[in-house]
Amino acid sequence: MVARILRRAKDDPDVQDCTHETLKRVMEQKERRHDDSPLLPWVLGVARHVALDALRSEYRRRARSGPAGPSDGRDDPIQLLPSHEASPEAQASERQRMHEVGKALAALPREQKEVLLALHVEGLSYREVAARFDVPIGTVGTWVLRGRETLAQALERAETHAARPRKENT
Protein backbone atom coordinates (compact mmCIF):
# COMPACT_ATOMS: atom_id res chain seq x y z
CA MET A 1 0.00 0.00 0.00
CA VAL A 2 2.76 2.48 0.97
CA ALA A 3 4.85 1.59 -2.08
CA ARG A 4 1.84 2.04 -4.35
CA ILE A 5 1.04 5.48 -2.97
CA LEU A 6 4.67 6.65 -3.01
CA ARG A 7 5.10 4.97 -6.42
CA ARG A 8 8.41 3.43 -5.43
CA ALA A 9 9.86 -0.05 -5.02
CA LYS A 10 9.02 -1.96 -1.85
CA ASP A 11 12.65 -1.89 -0.70
CA ASP A 12 12.98 1.89 -1.19
CA PRO A 13 14.20 3.56 2.05
CA ASP A 14 11.22 5.96 2.08
CA VAL A 15 8.79 3.05 1.81
CA GLN A 16 10.64 1.27 4.63
CA ASP A 17 10.48 4.41 6.78
CA CYS A 18 6.75 4.76 6.20
CA THR A 19 6.18 1.10 7.00
CA HIS A 20 8.07 1.48 10.29
CA GLU A 21 6.13 4.64 11.08
CA THR A 22 2.86 2.80 10.37
CA LEU A 23 3.79 -0.07 12.67
CA LYS A 24 4.82 2.41 15.37
CA ARG A 25 1.50 4.25 15.15
CA VAL A 26 -0.45 1.00 15.11
CA MET A 27 1.32 -0.20 18.26
CA GLU A 28 0.74 3.15 19.96
CA GLN A 29 -2.94 3.41 19.04
CA LYS A 30 -3.87 -0.26 19.36
CA GLU A 31 -4.61 0.08 23.06
CA ARG A 32 -6.87 3.05 22.44
CA ARG A 33 -9.13 1.16 20.01
CA HIS A 34 -12.37 0.25 21.68
CA ASP A 35 -14.48 -1.09 18.83
CA ASP A 36 -14.34 -4.67 17.59
CA SER A 37 -13.93 -3.79 13.93
CA PRO A 38 -11.39 -5.87 11.95
CA LEU A 39 -7.78 -4.91 12.45
CA LEU A 40 -6.51 -5.10 8.86
CA PRO A 41 -8.63 -2.29 7.33
CA TRP A 42 -7.66 -0.06 10.23
CA VAL A 43 -3.94 -0.84 9.78
CA LEU A 44 -4.24 -0.18 6.04
CA GLY A 45 -5.94 3.14 6.80
CA VAL A 46 -3.06 4.13 9.09
CA ALA A 47 -0.58 3.12 6.37
CA ARG A 48 -2.45 5.24 3.83
CA HIS A 49 -2.36 8.26 6.12
CA VAL A 50 1.36 7.81 6.79
CA ALA A 51 2.16 7.42 3.08
CA LEU A 52 0.07 10.43 2.08
CA ASP A 53 1.68 12.53 4.85
CA ALA A 54 5.13 11.51 3.60
CA LEU A 55 4.24 12.39 0.02
CA ARG A 56 2.74 15.74 1.08
CA SER A 57 5.89 16.56 3.10
CA GLU A 58 8.06 15.70 0.12
CA TYR A 59 6.13 18.07 -2.16
CA ARG A 60 6.19 20.79 0.49
CA ARG A 61 9.95 20.41 0.91
CA ARG A 62 10.44 20.46 -2.83
CA ALA A 63 8.26 23.57 -3.24
CA ARG A 64 10.01 25.44 -0.41
CA SER A 65 13.50 24.64 -1.65
CA GLY A 66 12.55 25.90 -5.14
CA PRO A 67 13.35 24.38 -8.49
CA ALA A 68 16.87 23.22 -9.22
CA GLY A 69 18.94 25.49 -11.42
CA PRO A 70 20.41 24.40 -14.73
CA SER A 71 23.80 23.61 -13.15
CA ASP A 72 24.27 21.35 -10.14
CA GLY A 73 27.20 23.54 -9.01
CA ARG A 74 29.83 20.84 -9.13
CA ASP A 75 31.98 22.79 -11.59
CA ASP A 76 31.61 26.21 -10.00
CA PRO A 77 33.30 26.61 -6.56
CA ILE A 78 31.07 29.63 -5.80
CA GLN A 79 28.06 27.32 -6.02
CA LEU A 80 29.61 25.10 -3.35
CA LEU A 81 29.51 27.91 -0.76
CA PRO A 82 26.63 27.55 1.67
CA SER A 83 23.74 29.79 0.68
CA HIS A 84 20.08 29.82 1.62
CA GLU A 85 19.07 31.89 -1.39
CA ALA A 86 17.96 30.28 -4.60
CA SER A 87 20.00 31.02 -7.70
CA PRO A 88 18.76 33.82 -10.00
CA GLU A 89 17.74 31.17 -12.56
CA ALA A 90 15.77 29.29 -9.92
CA GLN A 91 14.12 32.52 -8.74
CA ALA A 92 13.18 33.45 -12.31
CA SER A 93 11.81 29.97 -12.88
CA GLU A 94 9.81 30.20 -9.64
CA ARG A 95 8.39 33.60 -10.66
CA GLN A 96 7.44 32.16 -14.02
CA ARG A 97 5.74 29.21 -12.33
CA MET A 98 3.78 31.52 -10.02
CA HIS A 99 2.75 33.55 -13.06
CA GLU A 100 1.50 30.36 -14.70
CA VAL A 101 -0.36 29.37 -11.53
CA GLY A 102 -2.09 32.77 -11.49
CA LYS A 103 -2.99 32.44 -15.16
CA ALA A 104 -4.32 28.89 -14.72
CA LEU A 105 -6.32 29.95 -11.65
CA ALA A 106 -7.83 32.89 -13.52
CA ALA A 107 -8.98 30.52 -16.26
CA LEU A 108 -10.81 28.26 -13.78
CA PRO A 109 -14.52 28.71 -13.10
CA ARG A 110 -14.92 31.04 -10.11
CA GLU A 111 -16.40 28.42 -7.75
CA GLN A 112 -13.62 25.88 -8.50
CA LYS A 113 -10.96 28.52 -7.86
CA GLU A 114 -12.54 29.61 -4.58
CA VAL A 115 -13.03 26.05 -3.37
CA LEU A 116 -9.42 25.11 -4.14
CA LEU A 117 -8.11 28.16 -2.30
CA ALA A 118 -10.40 27.47 0.66
CA LEU A 119 -9.18 23.88 0.78
CA HIS A 120 -5.46 24.31 0.15
CA VAL A 121 -4.76 27.78 1.52
CA GLU A 122 -7.33 28.22 4.30
CA GLY A 123 -7.26 24.52 5.22
CA LEU A 124 -11.06 24.12 5.36
CA SER A 125 -12.69 20.69 5.23
CA TYR A 126 -15.17 19.65 2.53
CA ARG A 127 -18.04 20.08 5.01
CA GLU A 128 -16.90 23.61 5.93
CA VAL A 129 -16.57 24.50 2.24
CA ALA A 130 -20.05 23.07 1.57
CA ALA A 131 -21.47 25.18 4.39
CA ARG A 132 -19.71 28.32 3.15
CA PHE A 133 -20.96 27.95 -0.43
CA ASP A 134 -24.27 26.40 0.63
CA VAL A 135 -23.93 23.47 -1.76
CA PRO A 136 -24.13 19.68 -1.28
CA ILE A 137 -20.95 17.86 -0.29
CA GLY A 138 -20.88 16.02 -3.65
CA THR A 139 -20.72 19.35 -5.47
CA VAL A 140 -17.71 20.36 -3.39
CA GLY A 141 -16.06 17.06 -4.30
CA THR A 142 -16.75 17.67 -7.98
CA TRP A 143 -15.39 21.23 -7.87
CA VAL A 144 -12.24 20.06 -6.07
CA LEU A 145 -11.69 17.17 -8.46
CA ARG A 146 -12.33 19.13 -11.66
CA GLY A 147 -10.46 22.24 -10.46
CA ARG A 148 -7.39 20.26 -9.47
CA GLU A 149 -7.40 18.29 -12.72
CA THR A 150 -7.70 21.43 -14.87
CA LEU A 151 -5.03 23.25 -12.87
CA ALA A 152 -2.62 20.29 -12.99
CA GLN A 153 -3.10 19.93 -16.75
CA ALA A 154 -2.61 23.67 -17.36
CA LEU A 155 0.57 23.72 -15.27
CA GLU A 156 1.90 20.62 -16.98
CA ARG A 157 1.26 22.19 -20.38
CA ALA A 158 3.02 25.39 -19.29
CA GLU A 159 5.97 23.37 -17.95
CA THR A 160 6.28 21.41 -21.20
CA HIS A 161 6.05 24.65 -23.17
CA ALA A 162 8.76 26.27 -21.00
CA ALA A 163 11.05 23.22 -21.19
CA ARG A 164 10.94 23.06 -25.00
CA PRO A 165 12.96 26.25 -25.76
CA ARG A 166 15.38 25.31 -22.95
CA LYS A 167 16.06 21.97 -24.65
CA GLU A 168 16.41 23.65 -28.02
CA ASN A 169 19.03 26.05 -26.59
CA THR A 170 21.11 23.25 -25.05
Added chain:
Amino acid sequence: MTKPSRYPRGLIWRPDGHVSDWVLSALIDGQDDLLLEDAVAHADSCDECGARLGLMASAAFSVGEDLRLWSEEQLAERVPFPARAFSAVALLIALAGAGLIAARGPAWLELPHKLITFWRWSRALGPVASERLDALTLAFGWLGLLSIVLGALAVAQRSSFSSEQGSQS
Protein backbone atom coordinates in the same frame (compact mmCIF):
# COMPACT_ATOMS: atom_id res chain seq x y z
CA MET B 1 -34.20 20.00 4.02
CA THR B 2 -30.79 19.16 5.46
CA LYS B 3 -28.00 18.35 3.04
CA PRO B 4 -26.46 14.85 3.28
CA SER B 5 -23.14 14.95 5.14
CA ARG B 6 -21.65 12.06 3.12
CA TYR B 7 -20.98 11.41 -0.52
CA PRO B 8 -23.99 9.93 -2.31
CA ARG B 9 -23.55 6.29 -3.31
CA GLY B 10 -23.73 7.21 -7.00
CA LEU B 11 -20.48 9.15 -6.69
CA ILE B 12 -18.58 6.37 -4.97
CA TRP B 13 -18.41 3.40 -7.31
CA ARG B 14 -17.38 3.14 -10.93
CA PRO B 15 -19.14 0.68 -13.24
CA ASP B 16 -16.03 -1.55 -13.23
CA GLY B 17 -16.27 -2.09 -9.48
CA HIS B 18 -13.44 0.23 -8.43
CA VAL B 19 -13.90 3.39 -6.40
CA SER B 20 -14.38 6.67 -8.27
CA ASP B 21 -11.98 9.60 -8.49
CA TRP B 22 -14.27 11.47 -6.07
CA VAL B 23 -13.43 8.90 -3.39
CA LEU B 24 -9.69 9.03 -4.05
CA SER B 25 -9.73 12.82 -4.05
CA ALA B 26 -11.52 12.84 -0.69
CA LEU B 27 -9.03 10.32 0.74
CA ILE B 28 -6.12 12.50 -0.42
CA ASP B 29 -7.66 15.46 1.41
CA GLY B 30 -8.16 13.40 4.57
CA GLN B 31 -11.96 13.48 4.26
CA ASP B 32 -12.42 9.77 5.07
CA ASP B 33 -15.55 10.45 7.12
CA LEU B 34 -17.45 11.51 3.99
CA LEU B 35 -17.09 8.02 2.55
CA LEU B 36 -18.73 4.69 3.17
CA GLU B 37 -16.53 2.17 4.97
CA ASP B 38 -16.68 -0.38 2.17
CA ALA B 39 -15.36 2.20 -0.33
CA VAL B 40 -12.45 3.12 1.95
CA ALA B 41 -11.66 -0.56 2.56
CA HIS B 42 -11.68 -1.20 -1.18
CA ALA B 43 -9.38 1.77 -1.91
CA ASP B 44 -6.95 0.55 0.76
CA SER B 45 -6.82 -3.04 -0.41
CA CYS B 46 -7.07 -2.77 -4.21
CA ASP B 47 -3.79 -2.54 -6.17
CA GLU B 48 -5.30 -0.57 -9.02
CA CYS B 49 -7.06 1.94 -6.76
CA GLY B 50 -3.87 2.27 -4.67
CA ALA B 51 -1.87 3.10 -7.77
CA ARG B 52 -4.50 5.64 -8.88
CA LEU B 53 -4.45 7.12 -5.38
CA GLY B 54 -0.66 7.60 -5.55
CA LEU B 55 -0.86 9.21 -8.97
CA MET B 56 -3.69 11.55 -8.00
CA ALA B 57 -2.03 12.40 -4.67
CA SER B 58 1.17 13.48 -6.41
CA ALA B 59 -0.76 15.83 -8.71
CA ALA B 60 -2.94 17.11 -5.85
CA PHE B 61 -0.01 17.87 -3.52
CA SER B 62 1.90 19.57 -6.30
CA VAL B 63 -1.09 21.77 -7.12
CA GLY B 64 -1.71 22.37 -3.42
CA GLU B 65 1.83 23.60 -2.82
CA ASP B 66 1.67 25.81 -5.93
CA LEU B 67 -1.55 27.36 -4.65
CA ARG B 68 -0.07 27.96 -1.21
CA LEU B 69 3.04 29.62 -2.65
CA TRP B 70 0.96 31.68 -5.09
CA SER B 71 -1.28 32.83 -2.27
CA GLU B 72 1.71 33.79 -0.10
CA GLU B 73 3.16 35.75 -3.01
CA GLN B 74 -0.12 37.58 -3.54
CA LEU B 75 -0.28 38.49 0.15
CA ALA B 76 3.32 39.69 0.15
CA GLU B 77 2.70 41.89 -2.90
CA ARG B 78 -0.35 43.48 -1.29
CA VAL B 79 1.25 45.82 1.27
CA PRO B 80 -1.42 46.55 3.83
CA PHE B 81 -2.28 50.15 4.81
CA PRO B 82 -0.57 50.78 8.18
CA ALA B 83 -3.85 51.67 9.86
CA ARG B 84 -2.61 50.87 13.35
CA ALA B 85 0.50 53.03 12.98
CA PHE B 86 -1.57 55.90 11.60
CA SER B 87 -4.08 55.58 14.43
CA ALA B 88 -1.29 55.51 17.02
CA VAL B 89 0.35 58.67 15.58
CA ALA B 90 -3.02 60.45 15.37
CA LEU B 91 -3.72 59.53 18.98
CA LEU B 92 -0.30 60.79 20.07
CA ILE B 93 -0.81 64.10 18.25
CA ALA B 94 -4.26 64.48 19.80
CA LEU B 95 -2.89 63.73 23.29
CA ALA B 96 0.02 66.14 22.82
CA GLY B 97 -2.40 68.81 21.60
CA ALA B 98 -4.67 68.25 24.57
CA GLY B 99 -1.64 68.51 26.88
CA LEU B 100 -0.55 71.79 25.28
CA ILE B 101 -4.04 73.21 25.57
CA ALA B 102 -4.13 72.26 29.21
CA ALA B 103 -0.67 73.81 29.79
CA ARG B 104 -1.49 77.09 28.06
CA GLY B 105 -4.72 77.41 29.99
CA PRO B 106 -6.98 80.34 29.12
CA ALA B 107 -4.61 81.60 26.37
CA TRP B 108 -6.09 78.94 24.07
CA LEU B 109 -9.49 80.53 24.42
CA GLU B 110 -8.19 83.28 22.15
CA LEU B 111 -7.34 80.78 19.39
CA PRO B 112 -10.59 81.20 17.40
CA HIS B 113 -10.21 84.99 17.45
CA LYS B 114 -6.53 84.70 16.38
CA LEU B 115 -7.42 82.35 13.57
CA ILE B 116 -10.07 84.76 12.28
CA THR B 117 -7.57 87.64 12.43
CA PHE B 118 -4.97 85.55 10.57
CA TRP B 119 -7.54 84.71 7.92
CA ARG B 120 -8.46 88.42 7.47
CA TRP B 121 -4.77 89.45 7.17
CA SER B 122 -4.20 86.74 4.58
CA ARG B 123 -7.18 87.94 2.57
CA ALA B 124 -6.02 91.56 2.79
CA LEU B 125 -2.35 90.90 1.93
CA GLY B 126 -3.05 88.31 -0.77
CA PRO B 127 -4.02 90.71 -3.62
CA VAL B 128 -1.17 93.14 -2.77
CA ALA B 129 1.39 90.33 -2.84
CA SER B 130 0.09 89.02 -6.17
CA GLU B 131 0.21 92.57 -7.64
CA ARG B 132 3.79 92.99 -6.46
CA LEU B 133 4.78 89.54 -7.65
CA ASP B 134 5.38 90.55 -11.30
CA ALA B 135 7.54 93.52 -10.30
CA LEU B 136 9.53 91.37 -7.90
CA THR B 137 10.14 88.71 -10.57
CA LEU B 138 11.31 91.39 -13.02
CA ALA B 139 13.56 93.00 -10.41
CA PHE B 140 15.16 89.61 -9.57
CA GLY B 141 15.69 88.94 -13.29
CA TRP B 142 17.43 92.28 -13.84
CA LEU B 143 19.51 91.86 -10.70
CA GLY B 144 20.60 88.41 -11.92
CA LEU B 145 21.55 89.81 -15.36
CA LEU B 146 23.40 92.73 -13.78
CA SER B 147 25.40 90.44 -11.51
CA ILE B 148 26.37 88.26 -14.51
CA VAL B 149 27.54 91.33 -16.50
CA LEU B 150 29.45 92.74 -13.51
CA GLY B 151 31.05 89.37 -12.87
CA ALA B 152 32.10 89.06 -16.52
CA LEU B 153 33.56 92.63 -16.50
CA ALA B 154 35.50 91.88 -13.33
CA VAL B 155 36.96 88.69 -14.85
CA ALA B 156 37.86 90.56 -18.10
CA GLN B 157 39.52 93.44 -16.21
CA ARG B 158 41.49 91.02 -14.05
CA SER B 159 42.77 89.07 -17.07
CA SER B 160 43.78 92.28 -18.97
CA PHE B 161 45.54 93.55 -15.80
CA SER B 162 47.50 90.32 -15.43
CA SER B 163 48.45 90.33 -19.15
CA GLU B 164 49.67 93.97 -18.86
CA GLN B 165 51.75 93.00 -15.83
CA GLY B 166 53.18 90.04 -17.77
CA SER B 167 54.22 92.29 -20.77
CA GLN B 168 55.88 94.87 -18.43
CA SER B 169 57.98 92.21 -16.69
